[in-house]
């Protein structure tokens with residue numbers, strides 16, 4: 001019944017907008033609750049690099065029971081932990097990390113940026129400075145963030161070669177069965193002097209990536225890969241090797257170099273992966 005309703009809503013084009021409004025209402029209520037609850041923790045410790053609010057602690061997020069084993073037993077760096085959401089604006093640690101990387105390592109003013117599956121705070125920050133194009137395979141889901149978002153399949157992008165100075169693919173590739181094809185497409189649309197920020201959830205302890213690209217079983221995907229729409233957990237080494245196989249030159253910035261970002265409540269052991277031509 002649920003699947004039939006979903007199919008019907010999709011057929012008339014309102015499933016993703018409805019899902020998006022529902023999520024927005026939830027996040028509004030959640031934000032309100034956090035603001036009230038965390039008021040007593042205002043002070044020093046962490047500062048949000050989007051809204052500037054300072055708190056002794058941020059809002060934690062832990063893996064739910066159905067994904068807990070996949071995340072914890074494989075030591076996946078996926079954004080969970082003690083200090084995840086800003087209690088004031090609800091920005092997430094992985095958005096704050098990208099803002100730090102952009103602010104410290106890149107020049108974005110007037111640059112042409114391709115932003116996959118745009119995160120709200122990051123998109124709003126970028127659009128004030130750069131010429132930004134957003135894209136997703138289910139654009140309806142992101143219409144409230146950017147009404148101009150385009151439909152696009154990362155394995156077959158509609159853009160000319162060398163269209164973008166910067167590409168942001170923040171937790172995208174672990175969803176895509178043909179990830180190598182998507183990596184090659186990202187490289188193709190990147191300008192010769194461009195840079196791609198290519199974050200994914202990865203494991204430092206897995207000797208190899210575990211995956212089943214054509215699994216199509218959300219419950220099993222949650223249990224094995226830590227999210228119902230993920231098709232793999234990358235081992236960090238293999239992830240970088242795949243980017244190189246796709247033709248990228250890579251720069252891996254380890255967590256020690258990100259020490260300066262810790263004030264923004266970035267996840268422990270986080271690593272940044274940049275891709276170049």
Ligand SMILES: [Zn+2]
Pocket residue numbers: 048049050051052053086087088089090091
């Ligand atoms: Zn904030």
